[in-house]
Amino acid sequence: MEHLLETLGRNMFGIFGLLALAGAAFMVTARSAVHSVLAFLFTMLCVAGCFLSLEAEFLGVAQILVYAGGIVVLFLFVVMLVEISKFKQKARLEVFQNQSRVAIVAVLAGVAAFAGVFRNAIFGKASPDALVLRPELARGLDVAKQNAQAVSRGLFADYLLPFEILSVILLVALVGAVVLAKSERV
Amino acid sequence: MTGFAQGLLDALLRDAHLITPQLFLMTVATLMLWPGDLFVNRGSKHQWAPVTLVILAITAMLVVRTENGLGFGRMFQMDGLTRGFELLSILGAAGAVALSQRVLNGLKQQTVEYYALILFSLSGMLFLCGATDLISVYFSLELMAVCIYILVAYLRDWSTSVEAGMKYFLLGAFSSGILVYGISLLYGAAGGTTTNLADLNQALALVPKPDSLLVFGGVLMVLVGMAFKVAAVPFHMWSPDAYEGAPTPITAFMATAPKAAALAAFLRVFGTGFHGLFTEWVLPLSYIAGASMILGNVAAVKQVSMKRLLAYSSIAHVGYMLLGVLSADPVAGAQAVWLYMAIYIFMNIGAFAVVIYLQGKGEGERIEDFKGLGRKHPVLGFAMMMFLLSLAGIPPLLGFFGKFYLFKLAIEQGHVTLTVIALLTSAVSAYYYLGVVNQMYFREPAEGEAPALGTLPTFIVGVACLVILVGTAFGPWLLEWAGKVALS
Structure with missing residues (x-):
């Protein structure tokens, strides 16, 4: 029993990862939209578990807050407001039948390209140095006692400009939604 | 305040002067909304x-006054290239805004958000012109593009506009994915330490042979993502539909300002940034440039819609401008592209002003609608003829000098085949531009009185035509001036 628990503890990332994949598969195939949303919630919680098992507490908690808290509620609202029932009976297999040949060729081409590009990265020798973001940031990470501290250094010191541009992009998306849906025009 | 926070504030205050124009634009746009x-x-x-035009004029002044420098963790650089292309983007935006007022008033679709989105998009372009890190290139591209997706779909009651916006958005999101994937490959190939262009250039040159496919794949994907943004063949599919469906002033905007900014990024990333990887991207980019010239010009011949014709012609012009990016001498390439883009903006905004004038009468934007314009409205017809002949590059008009400098550079750099293709396709382009001139002067005009042009459009057409006529006289010295004024 103790041995089993220990194994579980060591493979936390893999377990949560597989559960997340299973949830995602169920989300895509579920017939009812509400089931899909619940499966999505489950997947997001599992991804948060993955983050936690990698000692990225800040990302894990943010994942739960943003996805499990905010986005799932938004999805549920959409599901309730839009009448899904009339789309239910449409056979979803048709789509696959029409596109199967093209899809198979595209997937095979994608796999070949991926294998070609990553041949060396996957099967080659491992790099002697650990993967770090930037040398100056890595020094910051050593100093930072907690994960959240390191994230804040990344956001506000090294990637300040992209972070600010990103905030403007979010503002623009909001304005765009209002322009397209609501704004009064004269 | 702790040391870390104090350090952040100091760094911000030290670098903030580099992005004064962008900060001004974003603040004013937000205040305009609320x-x-x-x-x-x-x-x-x-x-x-x-009001927006005044804001743009102030922004242009701020851009001119900003001093050179590199800041924000080497993510943004202010130099001659940045300043020159920033001014071109502002010029394109100003033209589009001046053309917008009458159109939106006529359609009863006037809102403040429209102008605010143009300003936000412009701030993205200004960031893009000076971005020296793949991360900041990507985010500035997105800020620029997201605003334009919305503006293309702005006429929400018109199915063509909404369809165009949707197509553009989906394909744009897809191409952004490719671009980011390419960036991640390069980041990995360089050892996962940097996305800065100068550092990447050095690190990627040292990548061992077995990993070179990773570098090639990354460069190729970044190339695809950027080619999509400038609408170069074979990544041009969205462009004719988006141009046709968008409100016409936005079409004029898309044909000028974002192209200038995206070409600046092209020059920065490939011309100066990945200069050490020249052998990796020179062949794919040559194919893209050649295909753009051929397909853009050949497809334009059969168009009946003037907006689609101008869309295909803009694809072809991008093909010509990519010749400058292909130059092994980045400074000379940047000068030639800058001059070409500046001339192209004047011709294009002028041509769109006339298209908008014809649309205002309730007719479509078909090429037939131009029939008899030269007789009914001689001054406007003459101006339009100047724009079209200049777009075709017929000597001695201004457009000829733009092409001349670009092609001369390409021959000097040894791209002889591409230059021959460019010359032949220019001849093809003269055919369809002259087809429109033929409609204007040798067909009977339709019945009815010609309405007035309106103050702002008259000003636009007048200035654009004047620049072309006066600039023609100074053609031989233009490149020298372009180098001195804009790219120092």
Whole structure:
């Protein structure tokens, strides 16, 4: 029993990862939209578990807050407001039948390209140095006692400009939604 | 305040002067949305365009006054290239805003958000012109593009506009994915330490042979993502539909300002940034440039819609401008592209002003609608003829000098085949541009009185035509001046 628990503890990332994949598969195939949303919630919680098992507490908690808290509620609202029932009976297999040949060729081409590009990265020798973001940031990470501290250094010191541009992009998306849906025009 | 926070503030205050124009634009655009819109009454909402033009003029002044420098963790650089292309983007945006007022008033679709989105998009372009890190290139591209997706779909009651916006958005999101994937490959190939262009250039040159496919794949994907943004063949599919469906002033905007900014990024990333990887991207980019010239010009011949014709012609012009990016001498390439883009903006905004004038009469934008324009409205017809002949590059008009400098550079750099293709396709382009001139002068005009042009469009057509006529006289010295004024 103790041995089993220990194994579980060591493979936390893999377990949560597989559960997340299973949830995602169920989300895509579920017939009812509400089931899909619940499966999505489950997947997001599992991804948060993955983050936690990698000692990225800040990302894990943010994942739960943003996805499990905010986005799932938004999805549920959409599901309730839009009448899904009339789309239910449409056979979803048709789509696959029409596109199967093209899809198979595209997937095979994608796999070949991926294998070609990553041949060396996957099967080659491992790099002697650990993967770090930037040398100056890595020094910051050593100093930072907690994960959240390191994230804040990344956001506000090294990637300040992209972070600010990103905030403007979010503002623009909001304005765009209002322009397209609501704004009064004269 | 702790040391870390104090350090952040110091760094921000030290670098903030580099992005004064962008900060000004974003602040003013936000203030226009709120509380600016609350204080104007319904009737005055028609007057947002002149206000926006004043803001653009102030931004241009700020851009000129900003000093050279590199900041924000080497993510943004202000230099001659940045300043020159920033001014071109502002010029394109100003032209589009000046053309917007009458159109939106006529359609009863005037809002302050329209102008605010143009300003936000412009701030993205200004960031893009000076971005020296793949991360900041990507985010500035997105800020620029997201605003344009919305503006293309702006006429929400018109199915063509919404369809165009949707197509553009989906394909744009897809191409962004490719671009980011390419960036991640390069980041990995360089050892996962940097996305800075100068550092990447050094690190990627040292990548061992077995990993070179990773580098090639990454460069190729970044190339695809960027080619999509400038609408180069074979990544041009969205462009004719988006141009046709968008409100016409936005079409004029898309054909000028974002192209200038995206070409600046092209020059920065490939011309100066990945200069050490020249052998990796020179062949794919040559194919893209050649295909753009051929397909853009050949497809334009059969168009019946003037907006689609101008869309295909802009694809072809991008093909010509990519010749400058292909130059092994980045400074000379940047000068030639800058001059070409500046001339192209004047011709294009002028041509769109005439298209908008014809649309205002309730007719479509078909090429047939131009029939008899030269007789009914001689001055406007003459101006349009100048724009078209100049777009075709017929000597001695200004457009000829733009092409001449670009092609001369390409031959000097050894791209002889591409230059021959460019010359032949220019001849093809003369055919369809002259087809429009033929409609204007040798067909009977339709019945009815010609309405007035309106103050701002008259100004635009007048200035653009004047620049072409006066510039023609100074053609032989233009490149020298372009180098001195803009790219120092």
